[in-house]
Amino acid sequence: MADTGTGLVLGYDGVHPFSRVQLTGRASVQELLRTVLDPLEPFFSPLKARVRCPGATAVRFDQTASEVEGICRPLWGLACLLAGGGEYRGTQWWVDGIRAGTDPDSSEYWGYPRDNDQRMVEMCPLGYALAVAPVIWQSLSPSERVNVENWLGNSINEKKFAPPYISVAVCFMPNTNWLWFRVFANLGLKKNGGKFSQDRLDADIEHLNTFYRGGGWSNDGPEGIHQMDYYSSSFAIHFLQLLYAKLAGEDEPARAAEFKRRAQACALDLVHYYDKEGRSIPFGRSVGYRFAMVSFWGALAYAGVELPAPLTWGMVKGIVLRHFRWWQTQHDMWSPSGTLTVGYSYPNMYMAENYNSPGSPYWACLAFICLAVPETHPFWTSKEENHWDVIPKIKALEQPGHIMSNLGGHCMLLSSGQACSYPMKGTHSKYGSFAYSSAYAYSVPPGLFTLEQYALASQLGLSDDGGEYWKTRRLSESRLETAPDGSGPVLVSLWAPFPDVKIKTYLVPPTAAAPNWHLRVHHIAAGREVMTADGAFAISNQRAGDGRYLDLYDAAKAEGTRPKLIGNYDLSTPEAWATGAQGAFAVSKGAVGIRALERDLLAGGGGERTATLVNADPNSNLVESRTTIPTLQHTIRRGRAVWYVSAIYAKPSGDGVPRQSYLDGWDSPPAIPAWLADDMARTAPSKGGISSRL
Structure with missing residues (x-):
C-alpha cells in the first residue's frame, strides 16, 4: 500500500x-x-x-x-x-x-x-x-x-x-x-x-x-x-x-x-x-x-x-x-x-x-x-454480548414468508413466495431460491447456457431442450403451515416453470437431531419431458494450500469433493457421477452436499436421480469467486409425475470447528417425516396430476 x-x-x-x-x-x-x-x-x-x-x-x-x-x-x-x-x-x-x-x-x-x-x-x-x-x-x-x-x-x-x-x-x-x-x-x-x-x-x-x-x-x-x-x-x-x-x-x-x-x-x-x-x-x-x-x-x-x-x-x-x-x-x-x-x-x-x-x-x-x-x-x-443462545432455534416469520434456522453453525432462511415486482437481473436467484445462508451466499447466473452458467445454488432448474436453457422458480403461491404432527413450521409453494409442468414444493427446516440438514421435497407433474437439476449451496472451489480447484475428497486433509469434480462440459466421465442415494458433497470452507431420499418413488419417471458436482462459472457467487455446487440430476418423461426428496447438508467452517468434523453428519441424513411420507403415499408416482390448492 x-x-x-x-x-x-x-x-x-x-x-x-x-x-x-x-x-x-x-x-x-x-x-x-x-x-x-x-x-x-x-x-x-x-x-x-x-x-x-x-x-x-x-x-x-x-x-x-x-x-x-x-x-x-x-x-x-x-x-x-x-x-x-x-x-x-x-x-x-x-x-x-x-x-x-x-x-x-x-x-x-x-x-x-x-x-x-x-x-x-x-x-x-x-x-x-x-x-x-x-x-x-x-x-x-x-x-x-x-x-x-x-x-x-x-x-x-x-x-x-x-x-x-x-x-x-x-x-x-x-x-x-x-x-x-x-x-x-x-x-x-x-x-x-x-x-x-x-x-x-x-x-x-x-x-x-x-x-x-x-x-x-x-x-x-x-x-x-x-x-x-x-x-x-x-x-x-x-x-x-x-x-x-x-x-x-x-x-x-x-x-x-x-x-x-x-x-x-x-x-x-x-x-x-x-x-x-x-x-x-x-x-x-x-x-x-x-x-x-x-x-x-x-x-x-x-x-x-x-x-x-x-x-x-x-x-x-x-x-x-x-x-x-x-x-x-x-x-x-x-x-x-x-x-x-x-x-x-x-x-x-x-x-x-x-x-x-x-x-x-x-x-x-x-x-x-x-x-x-x-x-x-x-x-x-454495554459489553458486547451474543444473541444466538437466547433466540429460538427455528422460527416462522409470517410476513416475509420465511422459516429461520439458527442451527448447524449458520443462520439460514427458507423462503417461498417473494418476487420483485419489476424485471431484475437474477431475480429468481435473489428471491426465488429455496434457502439463503449467512455462510453460503446465493449465486446469480453470469450467462444463460448450460448449468455451469445458471449456477443453480439452492434452486431446482428444469430444461426442456436437453440442458441448454433452464427455468427455475420465480413466481409462486405459498403458505406457511405447521406440520400435521406439530413438529414445527413448513413452507409449501406451488409454481409452474412451464405451463404444463406443475410443482408443489415443501421446505422442512433443520432439527436438533439433524442440525446441518434441511429437506426440500418436490411433487412434479410433467406435461412435457424435462431434465431437472436440484442444487445444494455453492461452496468455495479452492484448495486451502495453493488455491487450485478441489480434488477427489481426501479424508486426511478434510478437503475435496465426492464424486470427482470434472471440468465444464464433460458430462460423461464415470468418476464424476454417483447415485442419488450416495449423493454429492464438497469440502473446503466447511462442507455442503445433497442426497436423494425418495427411494422407489420415481417409478415411471425415468429411473433414479444421479449426483454430481457442477463447476459453476466464475464470479457467479456473491462471496466466493470460484465455486462448485453439489447437484442431483434426472429426466422426467412426458406425462409422468414424480416425488423428489432432497436432503441438503451444510456445515460451515468457523472458530472452534475442526476441519475433520465438517462431514460428521453426512452419513446420518434425516428421515422423511411420517406426515410427509403419508402425503407422498396418497399421491402415487407416475399417475400425473397435482393439487392446485395449498
Whole structure:
C-alpha cells in the first residue's frame, strides 16, 4: 500500500485502512468511517459538487445523477458523525459541493429532477444531513438557501407517485420506499426553517403506512407486491421510520410511538438474520450496500427504542461490531484506489442491479447511524454480548414468508413466495431460491447456457431442450403451515416453470437431531419431458494450500469433493457421477452436499436421480469467486409425475470447528417425516396430476 499524496493506492497484498482499525468502541467506529470517506478525495469535481468514483460502468440514469450519488450517499456517514459530535477534515468538501450542486448557474449544477429521477433518492441523505448537521445550512447565504429549497423541496414535491404496474414512461415517482426520500427532503428543510410542504410530508407518510402488513413488517410497495427484503428494514423503511421518530417525535408523539412499536416487533424477527461470525444472510436485491444490513440496529438506539426481551443493548452492539469486523476480512471489495466497488465480497457486475453506479455502494454508510448515538447510551457503554443462545432455534416469520434456522453453525432462511415486482437481473436467484445462508451466499447466473452458467445454488432448474436453457422458480403461491404432527413450521409453494409442468414444493427446516440438514421435497407433474437439476449451496472451489480447484475428497486433509469434480462440459466421465442415494458433497470452507431420499418413488419417471458436482462459472457467487455446487440430476418423461426428496447438508467452517468434523453428519441424513411420507403415499408416482390448492 502506498500513499501518493493524491489518494490511497492499494498494491499487491495491500490492506485497506478499513481493515486495520481495531474495533472496540465509538471512537474506533468513527475512525472506521474516516477510512471509508478518505479515498473519495481525489474523485471530487473542481467545485466539489460531484464525485466520480472509479469505474466507468453505466446505469439506467444519466452520468450526472451517478456523480450526485457519489457525493450524497457518503453524506449518510458524515452526517451521522457530525450529529454525534465527531469531526471530519473533509466536511467543507460537502458544504461546497451542496452549494455548487444546487446552484442553477453553476457549471456543476445537479439538474432539476425529471420523472423517476435518481436525484430524488439522493435527496434523502441530503435532507437528513441538513436536519442533523447545522454546519451545512449555517454555511449558506440567503440566496444559496433558496437554491437548496428549490432543488430539494420544490422539485420533488410536485411529483406524483404512480399506481403499481403503470408504464415507466408515465410514472412520476415510484410507489415504493422512494416516498420516504421525499419525507426527508421536506424534514431537512423544516428543521432549518426553510420552505417545505407539510401537506406533502403528511400525505406521503399516510400512504407509506398502507404498506404496513403487520408484525412490525412493511412491504416495499402496495397491495399485490410481496417483497420484504432489507429495504423493509435496514436499507429504507424501518431505518427511516426510526430516524423520523427521533427527529419529529416531539411534534408527532403518536406517529413516533407507532414507528417504535413496529421496530420492537420486527427486531425479534430480524435478529435471526445475523450469525456469530458477524455475517448477515444475503437475500434480495441491493445487497451490494454491504454493511448497511445492520443499520436497523443502530437506528434503534438512535431513536431511543426500548428493546424487547430477550434482546439487550450488549447484543445489539455485538451484532453491529461483529458485522463490521466480518467486512474487515473482505479485502477484495475495494478498488485499487480504496473506494468501494459494485459487488459484494469482490467486484461483481453479474449480481449488480441496473441502478448500481460506481457511487451506489456508499448507501452502506447508513450503518454509521450508530455514530449519532450519544457515547453515554447503553449501546456504547454495554459489553458486547451474543444473541444466538437466547433466540429460538427455528422460527416462522409470517410476513416475509420465511422459516429461520439458527442451527448447524449458520443462520439460514427458507423462503417461498417473494418476487420483485419489476424485471431484475437474477431475480429468481435473489428471491426465488429455496434457502439463503449467512455462510453460503446465493449465486446469480453470469450467462444463460448450460448449468455451469445458471449456477443453480439452492434452486431446482428444469430444461426442456436437453440442458441448454433452464427455468427455475420465480413466481409462486405459498403458505406457511405447521406440520400435521406439530413438529414445527413448513413452507409449501406451488409454481409452474412451464405451463404444463406443475410443482408443489415443501421446505422442512433443520432439527436438533439433524442440525446441518434441511429437506426440500418436490411433487412434479410433467406435461412435457424435462431434465431437472436440484442444487445444494455453492461452496468455495479452492484448495486451502495453493488455491487450485478441489480434488477427489481426501479424508486426511478434510478437503475435496465426492464424486470427482470434472471440468465444464464433460458430462460423461464415470468418476464424476454417483447415485442419488450416495449423493454429492464438497469440502473446503466447511462442507455442503445433497442426497436423494425418495427411494422407489420415481417409478415411471425415468429411473433414479444421479449426483454430481457442477463447476459453476466464475464470479457467479456473491462471496466466493470460484465455486462448485453439489447437484442431483434426472429426466422426467412426458406425462409422468414424480416425488423428489432432497436432503441438503451444510456445515460451515468457523472458530472452534475442526476441519475433520465438517462431514460428521453426512452419513446420518434425516428421515422423511411420517406426515410427509403419508402425503407422498396418497399421491402415487407416475399417475400425473397435482393439487392446485395449498
